[in-house]
Every structure is written in C-alpha cells, then in structure tokens.
Amino acid sequence: MASRKKFYVTTPIYYVNDKPHLGSFYTTLVADVMARWHRIKGDDVFFLTGTDENSQKSVEAAKKAGKTVESYVNEMATIWKDTFKNLNISFDEFIRTTEERHKKGVYEFFKRVNKKGDIYKGKYVGYYCVRCEAFLTKTDLVENKCPIHKVEPNILEEENYFFRASRYKDELLEYIEKNPKFILPEKRREEVIKYIKTAMNDISISRQTQEWGIEFPLEKGQVFYVWFDALINYLTGIGFGWDEEKFKRYWPADLHLIGKDITKFHCAIWPAMLLSADLELPKHIYIHGFWTVKGEKMSKSLGNVVDPIKLKEKYPLDAIRYFLVRQIPFGEDGDFDEEALKERINGELVNDLGNLVWRVLSLAEKFTGSFEGTPELEKYLNLEKIEFHMENFRVDLALQEIWNFIRQCNKYINEKEVWKLSGSELGNALYNLLESLRVISILLYPFMPETSEKIRKQLGLEKKLDLRDCVFKKFEGRIEKREILFKKIEN
Numbered sequence: 001m002a003s004r005k006k007f008y009v010t011t012p013i014y015y016v017n018d019k020p021h022l023g024s025f026y027t028t029l030v031a032d033v034m035a036r037w038h039r040i041k042g043d044d045v046f047f048l049t050g051t052d053e054n055s056q057k058s059v060e061a062a063k064k065a066g067k068t069v070e071s072y073v074n075e076m077a078t079i080w081k082d083t084f085k086n087l088n089i090s091f092d093e094f095i096r097t098t099e100e101r102h103k104k105g106v107y108e109f110f111k112r113v114n115k116k117g118d119i120y121k122g123k124y125v126g127y128y129c130v131r132c133e134a135f136l137t138k139t140d141l142v143e144n145k146c147p148i149h150k151v152e153p154n155i156l157e158e159e160n161y162f163f164r165a166s167r168y169k170d171e172l173l174e175y176i177e178k179n180p181k182f183i184l185p186e187k188r189r190e191e192v193i194k195y196i197k198t199a200m201n202d203i204s205i206s207r208q209t210q211e212w213g214i215e216f217p218l219e220k221g222q223v224f225y226v227w228f229d230a231l232i233n234y235l236t237g238i239g240f241g242w243d244e245e246k247f248k249r250y251w252p253a254d255l256h257l258i259g260k261d262i263t264k265f266h267c268a269i270w271p272a273m274l275l276s277a278d279l280e281l282p283k284h285i286y287i288h289g290f291w292t293v294k295g296e297k298m299s300k301s302l303g304n305v306v307d308p309i310k311l312k313e314k315y316p317l318d319a320i321r322y323f324l325v326r327q328i329p330f331g332e333d334g335d336f337d338e339e340a341l342k343e344r345i346n347g348e349l350v351n352d353l354g355n356l357v358w359r360v361l362s363l364a365e366k367f368t369g370s371f372e373g374t375p376e377l378e379k380y381l382n383l384e385k386i387e388f389h390m391e392n393f394r395v396d397l398a399l400q401e402i403w404n405f406i407r408q409c410n411k412y413i414n415e416k417e418v419w420k421l422s423g424s425e426l427g428n429a430l431y432n433l434l435e436s437l438r439v440i441s442i443l444l445y446p447f448m449p450e451t452s453e454k455i456r457k458q459l460g461l462e463k464k465l466d467l468r469d470c471v472f473k474k475f476e477g478r479i480e481k482r483e484i485l486f487k488k489i490e491n
C-alpha cells in the first residue's frame with residue numbers, strides 16, 4: 001500500500017494572561033479547517049495547538065489574580081483547552097510550555113545550536129519598556145517613547161547569551177528565493193525579505209532579571225527568553241526530545257498559521273534557529289490579518305474583544321465558523337460586525353443551504369419511485385478549483401466555490417420547477433439533488449462539521465467521509481426525518 005501523505009499544521013501557542021477571544025479563535029479555526037480537509041483527503045494529519053506560559057505576562061496576571069504563577073497557568077491552560085474543545089477544534093495535541101516534555105526538547109535543541117557555535121555571551125545594552133516587558137530598538141520608538149505605552153523606556157544593561165541569527169541571513173534569503181510559497185501571502189514575503197536584509201540581528205535569548213521561565217543551562221540564575229522557548233513548541237509538540245519516531249513522522253511542519261504581528265519571529269528568527277540546529281524548515285508559513293472592531297485591532301487592552309463562547313450562546317457555532325472563514329479574504333484584516341454575521345446567516349445559511357436541503361428532502365420524502373437518472377448537476381461542481389484554493393490556504397475562496405455549487409442546485413430546482421415534476425422526471429431531478437447534497441455534506445465538513453453531520457443524517461448516509469466520494473454515483477442513502485439546519489435570525 002502506498003504510504004499516506006502526512007500533514008502537520010500548527011497554530012501559534014497562546015499567552016495565558018487572558019482567555020481566548022475571537023482573534024485567537026480565528027487562527028485556530030483555520031487550522032482546524034485545514035486539518036479536517038486533509039483528514040478527509042486521507043492524509044496522516046497532526047494538528048498542534050497550545051499555550052505559551054513562560055512569559056512575564058503570566059507572572060503579572062497571576063499577581064493580579066492573587067495566585068501563584070503555577071496555579072494560575074494551570075487554570076488558564078485548562079480554560080484554553082476547554083474553550084477550543086467547546087468550539088469544536090479537533091486538535092491532536094495541546095502543548096504547554098511549562099511541561100517537562102517541552103523543557104526536555106528545548107534543552108536538546110539548545111545543545112545542538114550551542115554545539116554549532118551559535119551561542120555567545122554578550123552585554124545587552126538597550127531600551128526596555130517595563131510595561132511591555134520587552135526590549136525595544138531605536139526604530140521601535142516614537143519620539144523616544146514606547147509606541148504603545150507612550151513612556152520613555154529604561155536603558156537596560158544585562159549580561160545575556162545571544163543566538164547568532166545573523167549567520168543564517170544569506171542561507172535564509174536563498175531559501176525564500178527558491179521557495180516562493182514558503183512565506184504567504186506574497187506581500188508579507190516581501191516585508192520579510194526587507195527585514196532580513198536590513199534589520200535582522202543576533203538575538204538575546206536569556207534573561208538575567210527574570211525568574212519565571214525555563215532555566216538557562218549555561219548560567220544559573222538566567223532563564224530562556226520566552227520567544228526562544230516558545231517557537232520550539234512546534235518541535236516538542238510532536239515529540240522532539242521525547243519521541244523521536246513521532247517527530248520524524250511529522251516534521252517538517254506543512255503549515256504554520258500565524259497572525260501578522262508575529263511575522264518576524266516566525267519567518268526570520270525561527271528558520272534561523274532551525275538552520276542552526278540542522279533541522280528542515282517548515283514548508284509553508286501563512287500570515288493572516290487582524291479582526292478589528294470599528295477599525296481597531298481586537299485586543300484586551302483596547303477592551304473591544306468579542307468572546308467566542310458568548311457568541312456561541314447567541315448563534316450556532318457552525319454559523320460563526322462559516323462567517324469567520326467567509327468574511328475576510330484570508331490574509332487581510334476584517335472588521336467584526338454582528339449585523340454582517342446575521343446577514344450571512346439569513347442569506348447564505350438559511351436561504352441558500354437550509355432551503356436547498358429542506359426543499360429536496362420534502363420532495364424526496366413524498367416520492368415513491370427510485371432516485372435514478374443521469375448526472376446533470378455534477379458539471380457545476382468545480383472540485384479542482386476548490387482543491388486549488390485549499391492547497392493555497394485560501395479557505396475563504398474554497399468556501400465561496402462550494403457556495404457557487406449550492407446556488408446552482410437551487411437554480412436547478414427553480415428552473416426545472418422540480419415541484420411540478422412527476423414519475424421518472426422527478427426521480428431524475430431528485431437523484432441529481434440528493435447526490436449533490438451528499439457531495440455538499442462532504443465538502444462542508446471541514447468548515448461546518450455539525451452541519452455536515454446533520455445533512456448526512458437526514459440523507460441516511462454513513463458518518464465516514466472521504467473526499468474521493470465527491471463524484472456522482474448511485475444514490476445509496478435513505479430519506480430520514482427532516483430537520484431545520486439554520487433558523488432565521490429576527491432582529
């Protein structure tokens with residue numbers, strides 16, 4: 001038997017100083033869509049997500065909550081994990097950076113990089129914004145102040161260990177050149193190239209003044225800089241340092257999904273780290289935009305976050321999933337607006353999809369003949385185009401193309417006036433429509449798993465899904481009890 005293709009997809013690991021909001025759900029949702037798509041393709045899929053717990057943000061948040069850092073991060077990690085489960089995210093592994101297996105992998109990774117001669121001790125003299133808990137460079141400053149907190153940063157002097165990232169500049173630029181789909185979308189790729197050429201320096205990877213974090217092996221009293229340990233989660237989450245076999249099975253990652261604010265870390269520092277450790281680079285890094293509210297980034301500090309769990313109490317989860325994927329071209333920013341969500345529910349989910357399923361099933365239920373005929377609707381199904389969009393991670397366009405097919409099915413009913421047909425003519429029309437619904441139920445699965453299951457149940461089809469079944473065959477289902485898929489949202 002030919003061996004299955006593997007597909008390893010990751011999300012960023014999330015800071016635990018807050019619970020998930022719609023922005024963080026978004027990255028994870030797209031990863032879920034990709035994972036489910038590859039599962040129905042028959043691939044050997046691994047989908048990793050998790051939490052980034054060694055940050056100073058954890059310390060501050062714990063202090064505020066009056067808890068020890070350990071108990072705070074434990075509680076928050078559970079909240080993140082449960083929230084994702086609640087949102088039907090089908091992750092295979094949830095990695096926490098305070099876990100022993102992660103630490104083990106970080107030490108193993110560090111050993112390799114150190115052996116390569118890429119670690120050196122130096123003095124860090126630079127700007128430090130205490131409120132951000134981050135080092136800033138001169139170019140970050142606006143009128144000599146931190147651009148976020150509008151205060152003058154301190155000058156900080158620390159004895160740190162550095163990673164010689166600059167050594168890999170040329171190799172990295174060459175790799176990016178040779179692999180045009182390594183960094184997507186294209187406009188981000190250009191930004192990365194510019195950054196590597198003009199601003200990429202060695203980075204300080206240890207901290208002298210912090211206590212919370214993974215102990216730095218070369219000097220007591222120092223801990224790893226949180227970004228250095230966090231990036232390594234993509235390796236430790238699949239066994240690096242603790243399950244070599246599993247690691248070999250899935251690395252390199254096929255897709256890292258990230259938001260645009262963490263591009264430099266993922267597209268410059270991370271690949272440099274991997275080159276130093278003699279590990280393969282990920283195949284694709286796709287950078288998406290931000291969800292905004294009235295034009296401003298959705299974030300805790302601005303107090304404009306949308307809670308996906310609260311939203312789920314008001315709208316069906318699959319409708320939210322549909323909306324998030326469909327609303328913005330993947331890679332761009334987009335404004336979140338509940339009115340737009342309602343419009344899409346009432347238009348696309350109730351009218352297009354819901355009506356189609358309801359109409360076909362009511363006709364099929366009464367029909368006593370057999371559902372047989374010649375495929376007439378199949379030609380409107382552009383499976384190649386859908387696959388093309390999914391291969392290019394344009395989940396929004398894939399969904400749009402599926403909708404083109406759904407609309408064609410409705411058009412078919414109207415143009416043929418199927419409700420007026422009888423006998424073999426009706427049998428033929430219903431054959432076409434039922435097979436279309438069966439195919440639609442497969443294609444919708446990655447985006448709206450519950451809806452897919454509901455459609456299949458009404459058609460009396462088995463649960464197992466396979467993308468290769470998206471061709472018209474003999475209809476082998478059985479018409480079961482009808483169920484409304486989506487209810488109209490009244491204002």
Ligand code: MSP
Binds near residue numbers: 011233
């Ligand atoms: N912990 C780091 C990532 C380390 S990965 C090795 C981090 N965490 S985060 O919780 O701040 O952000 C995680 C992801 O959520 C990022 O990809 C970020 O872009 C995304 N989003 C946060 N707010 C967002 C929006 N308003 N809209 C879309 N995505 C957003 O960075």
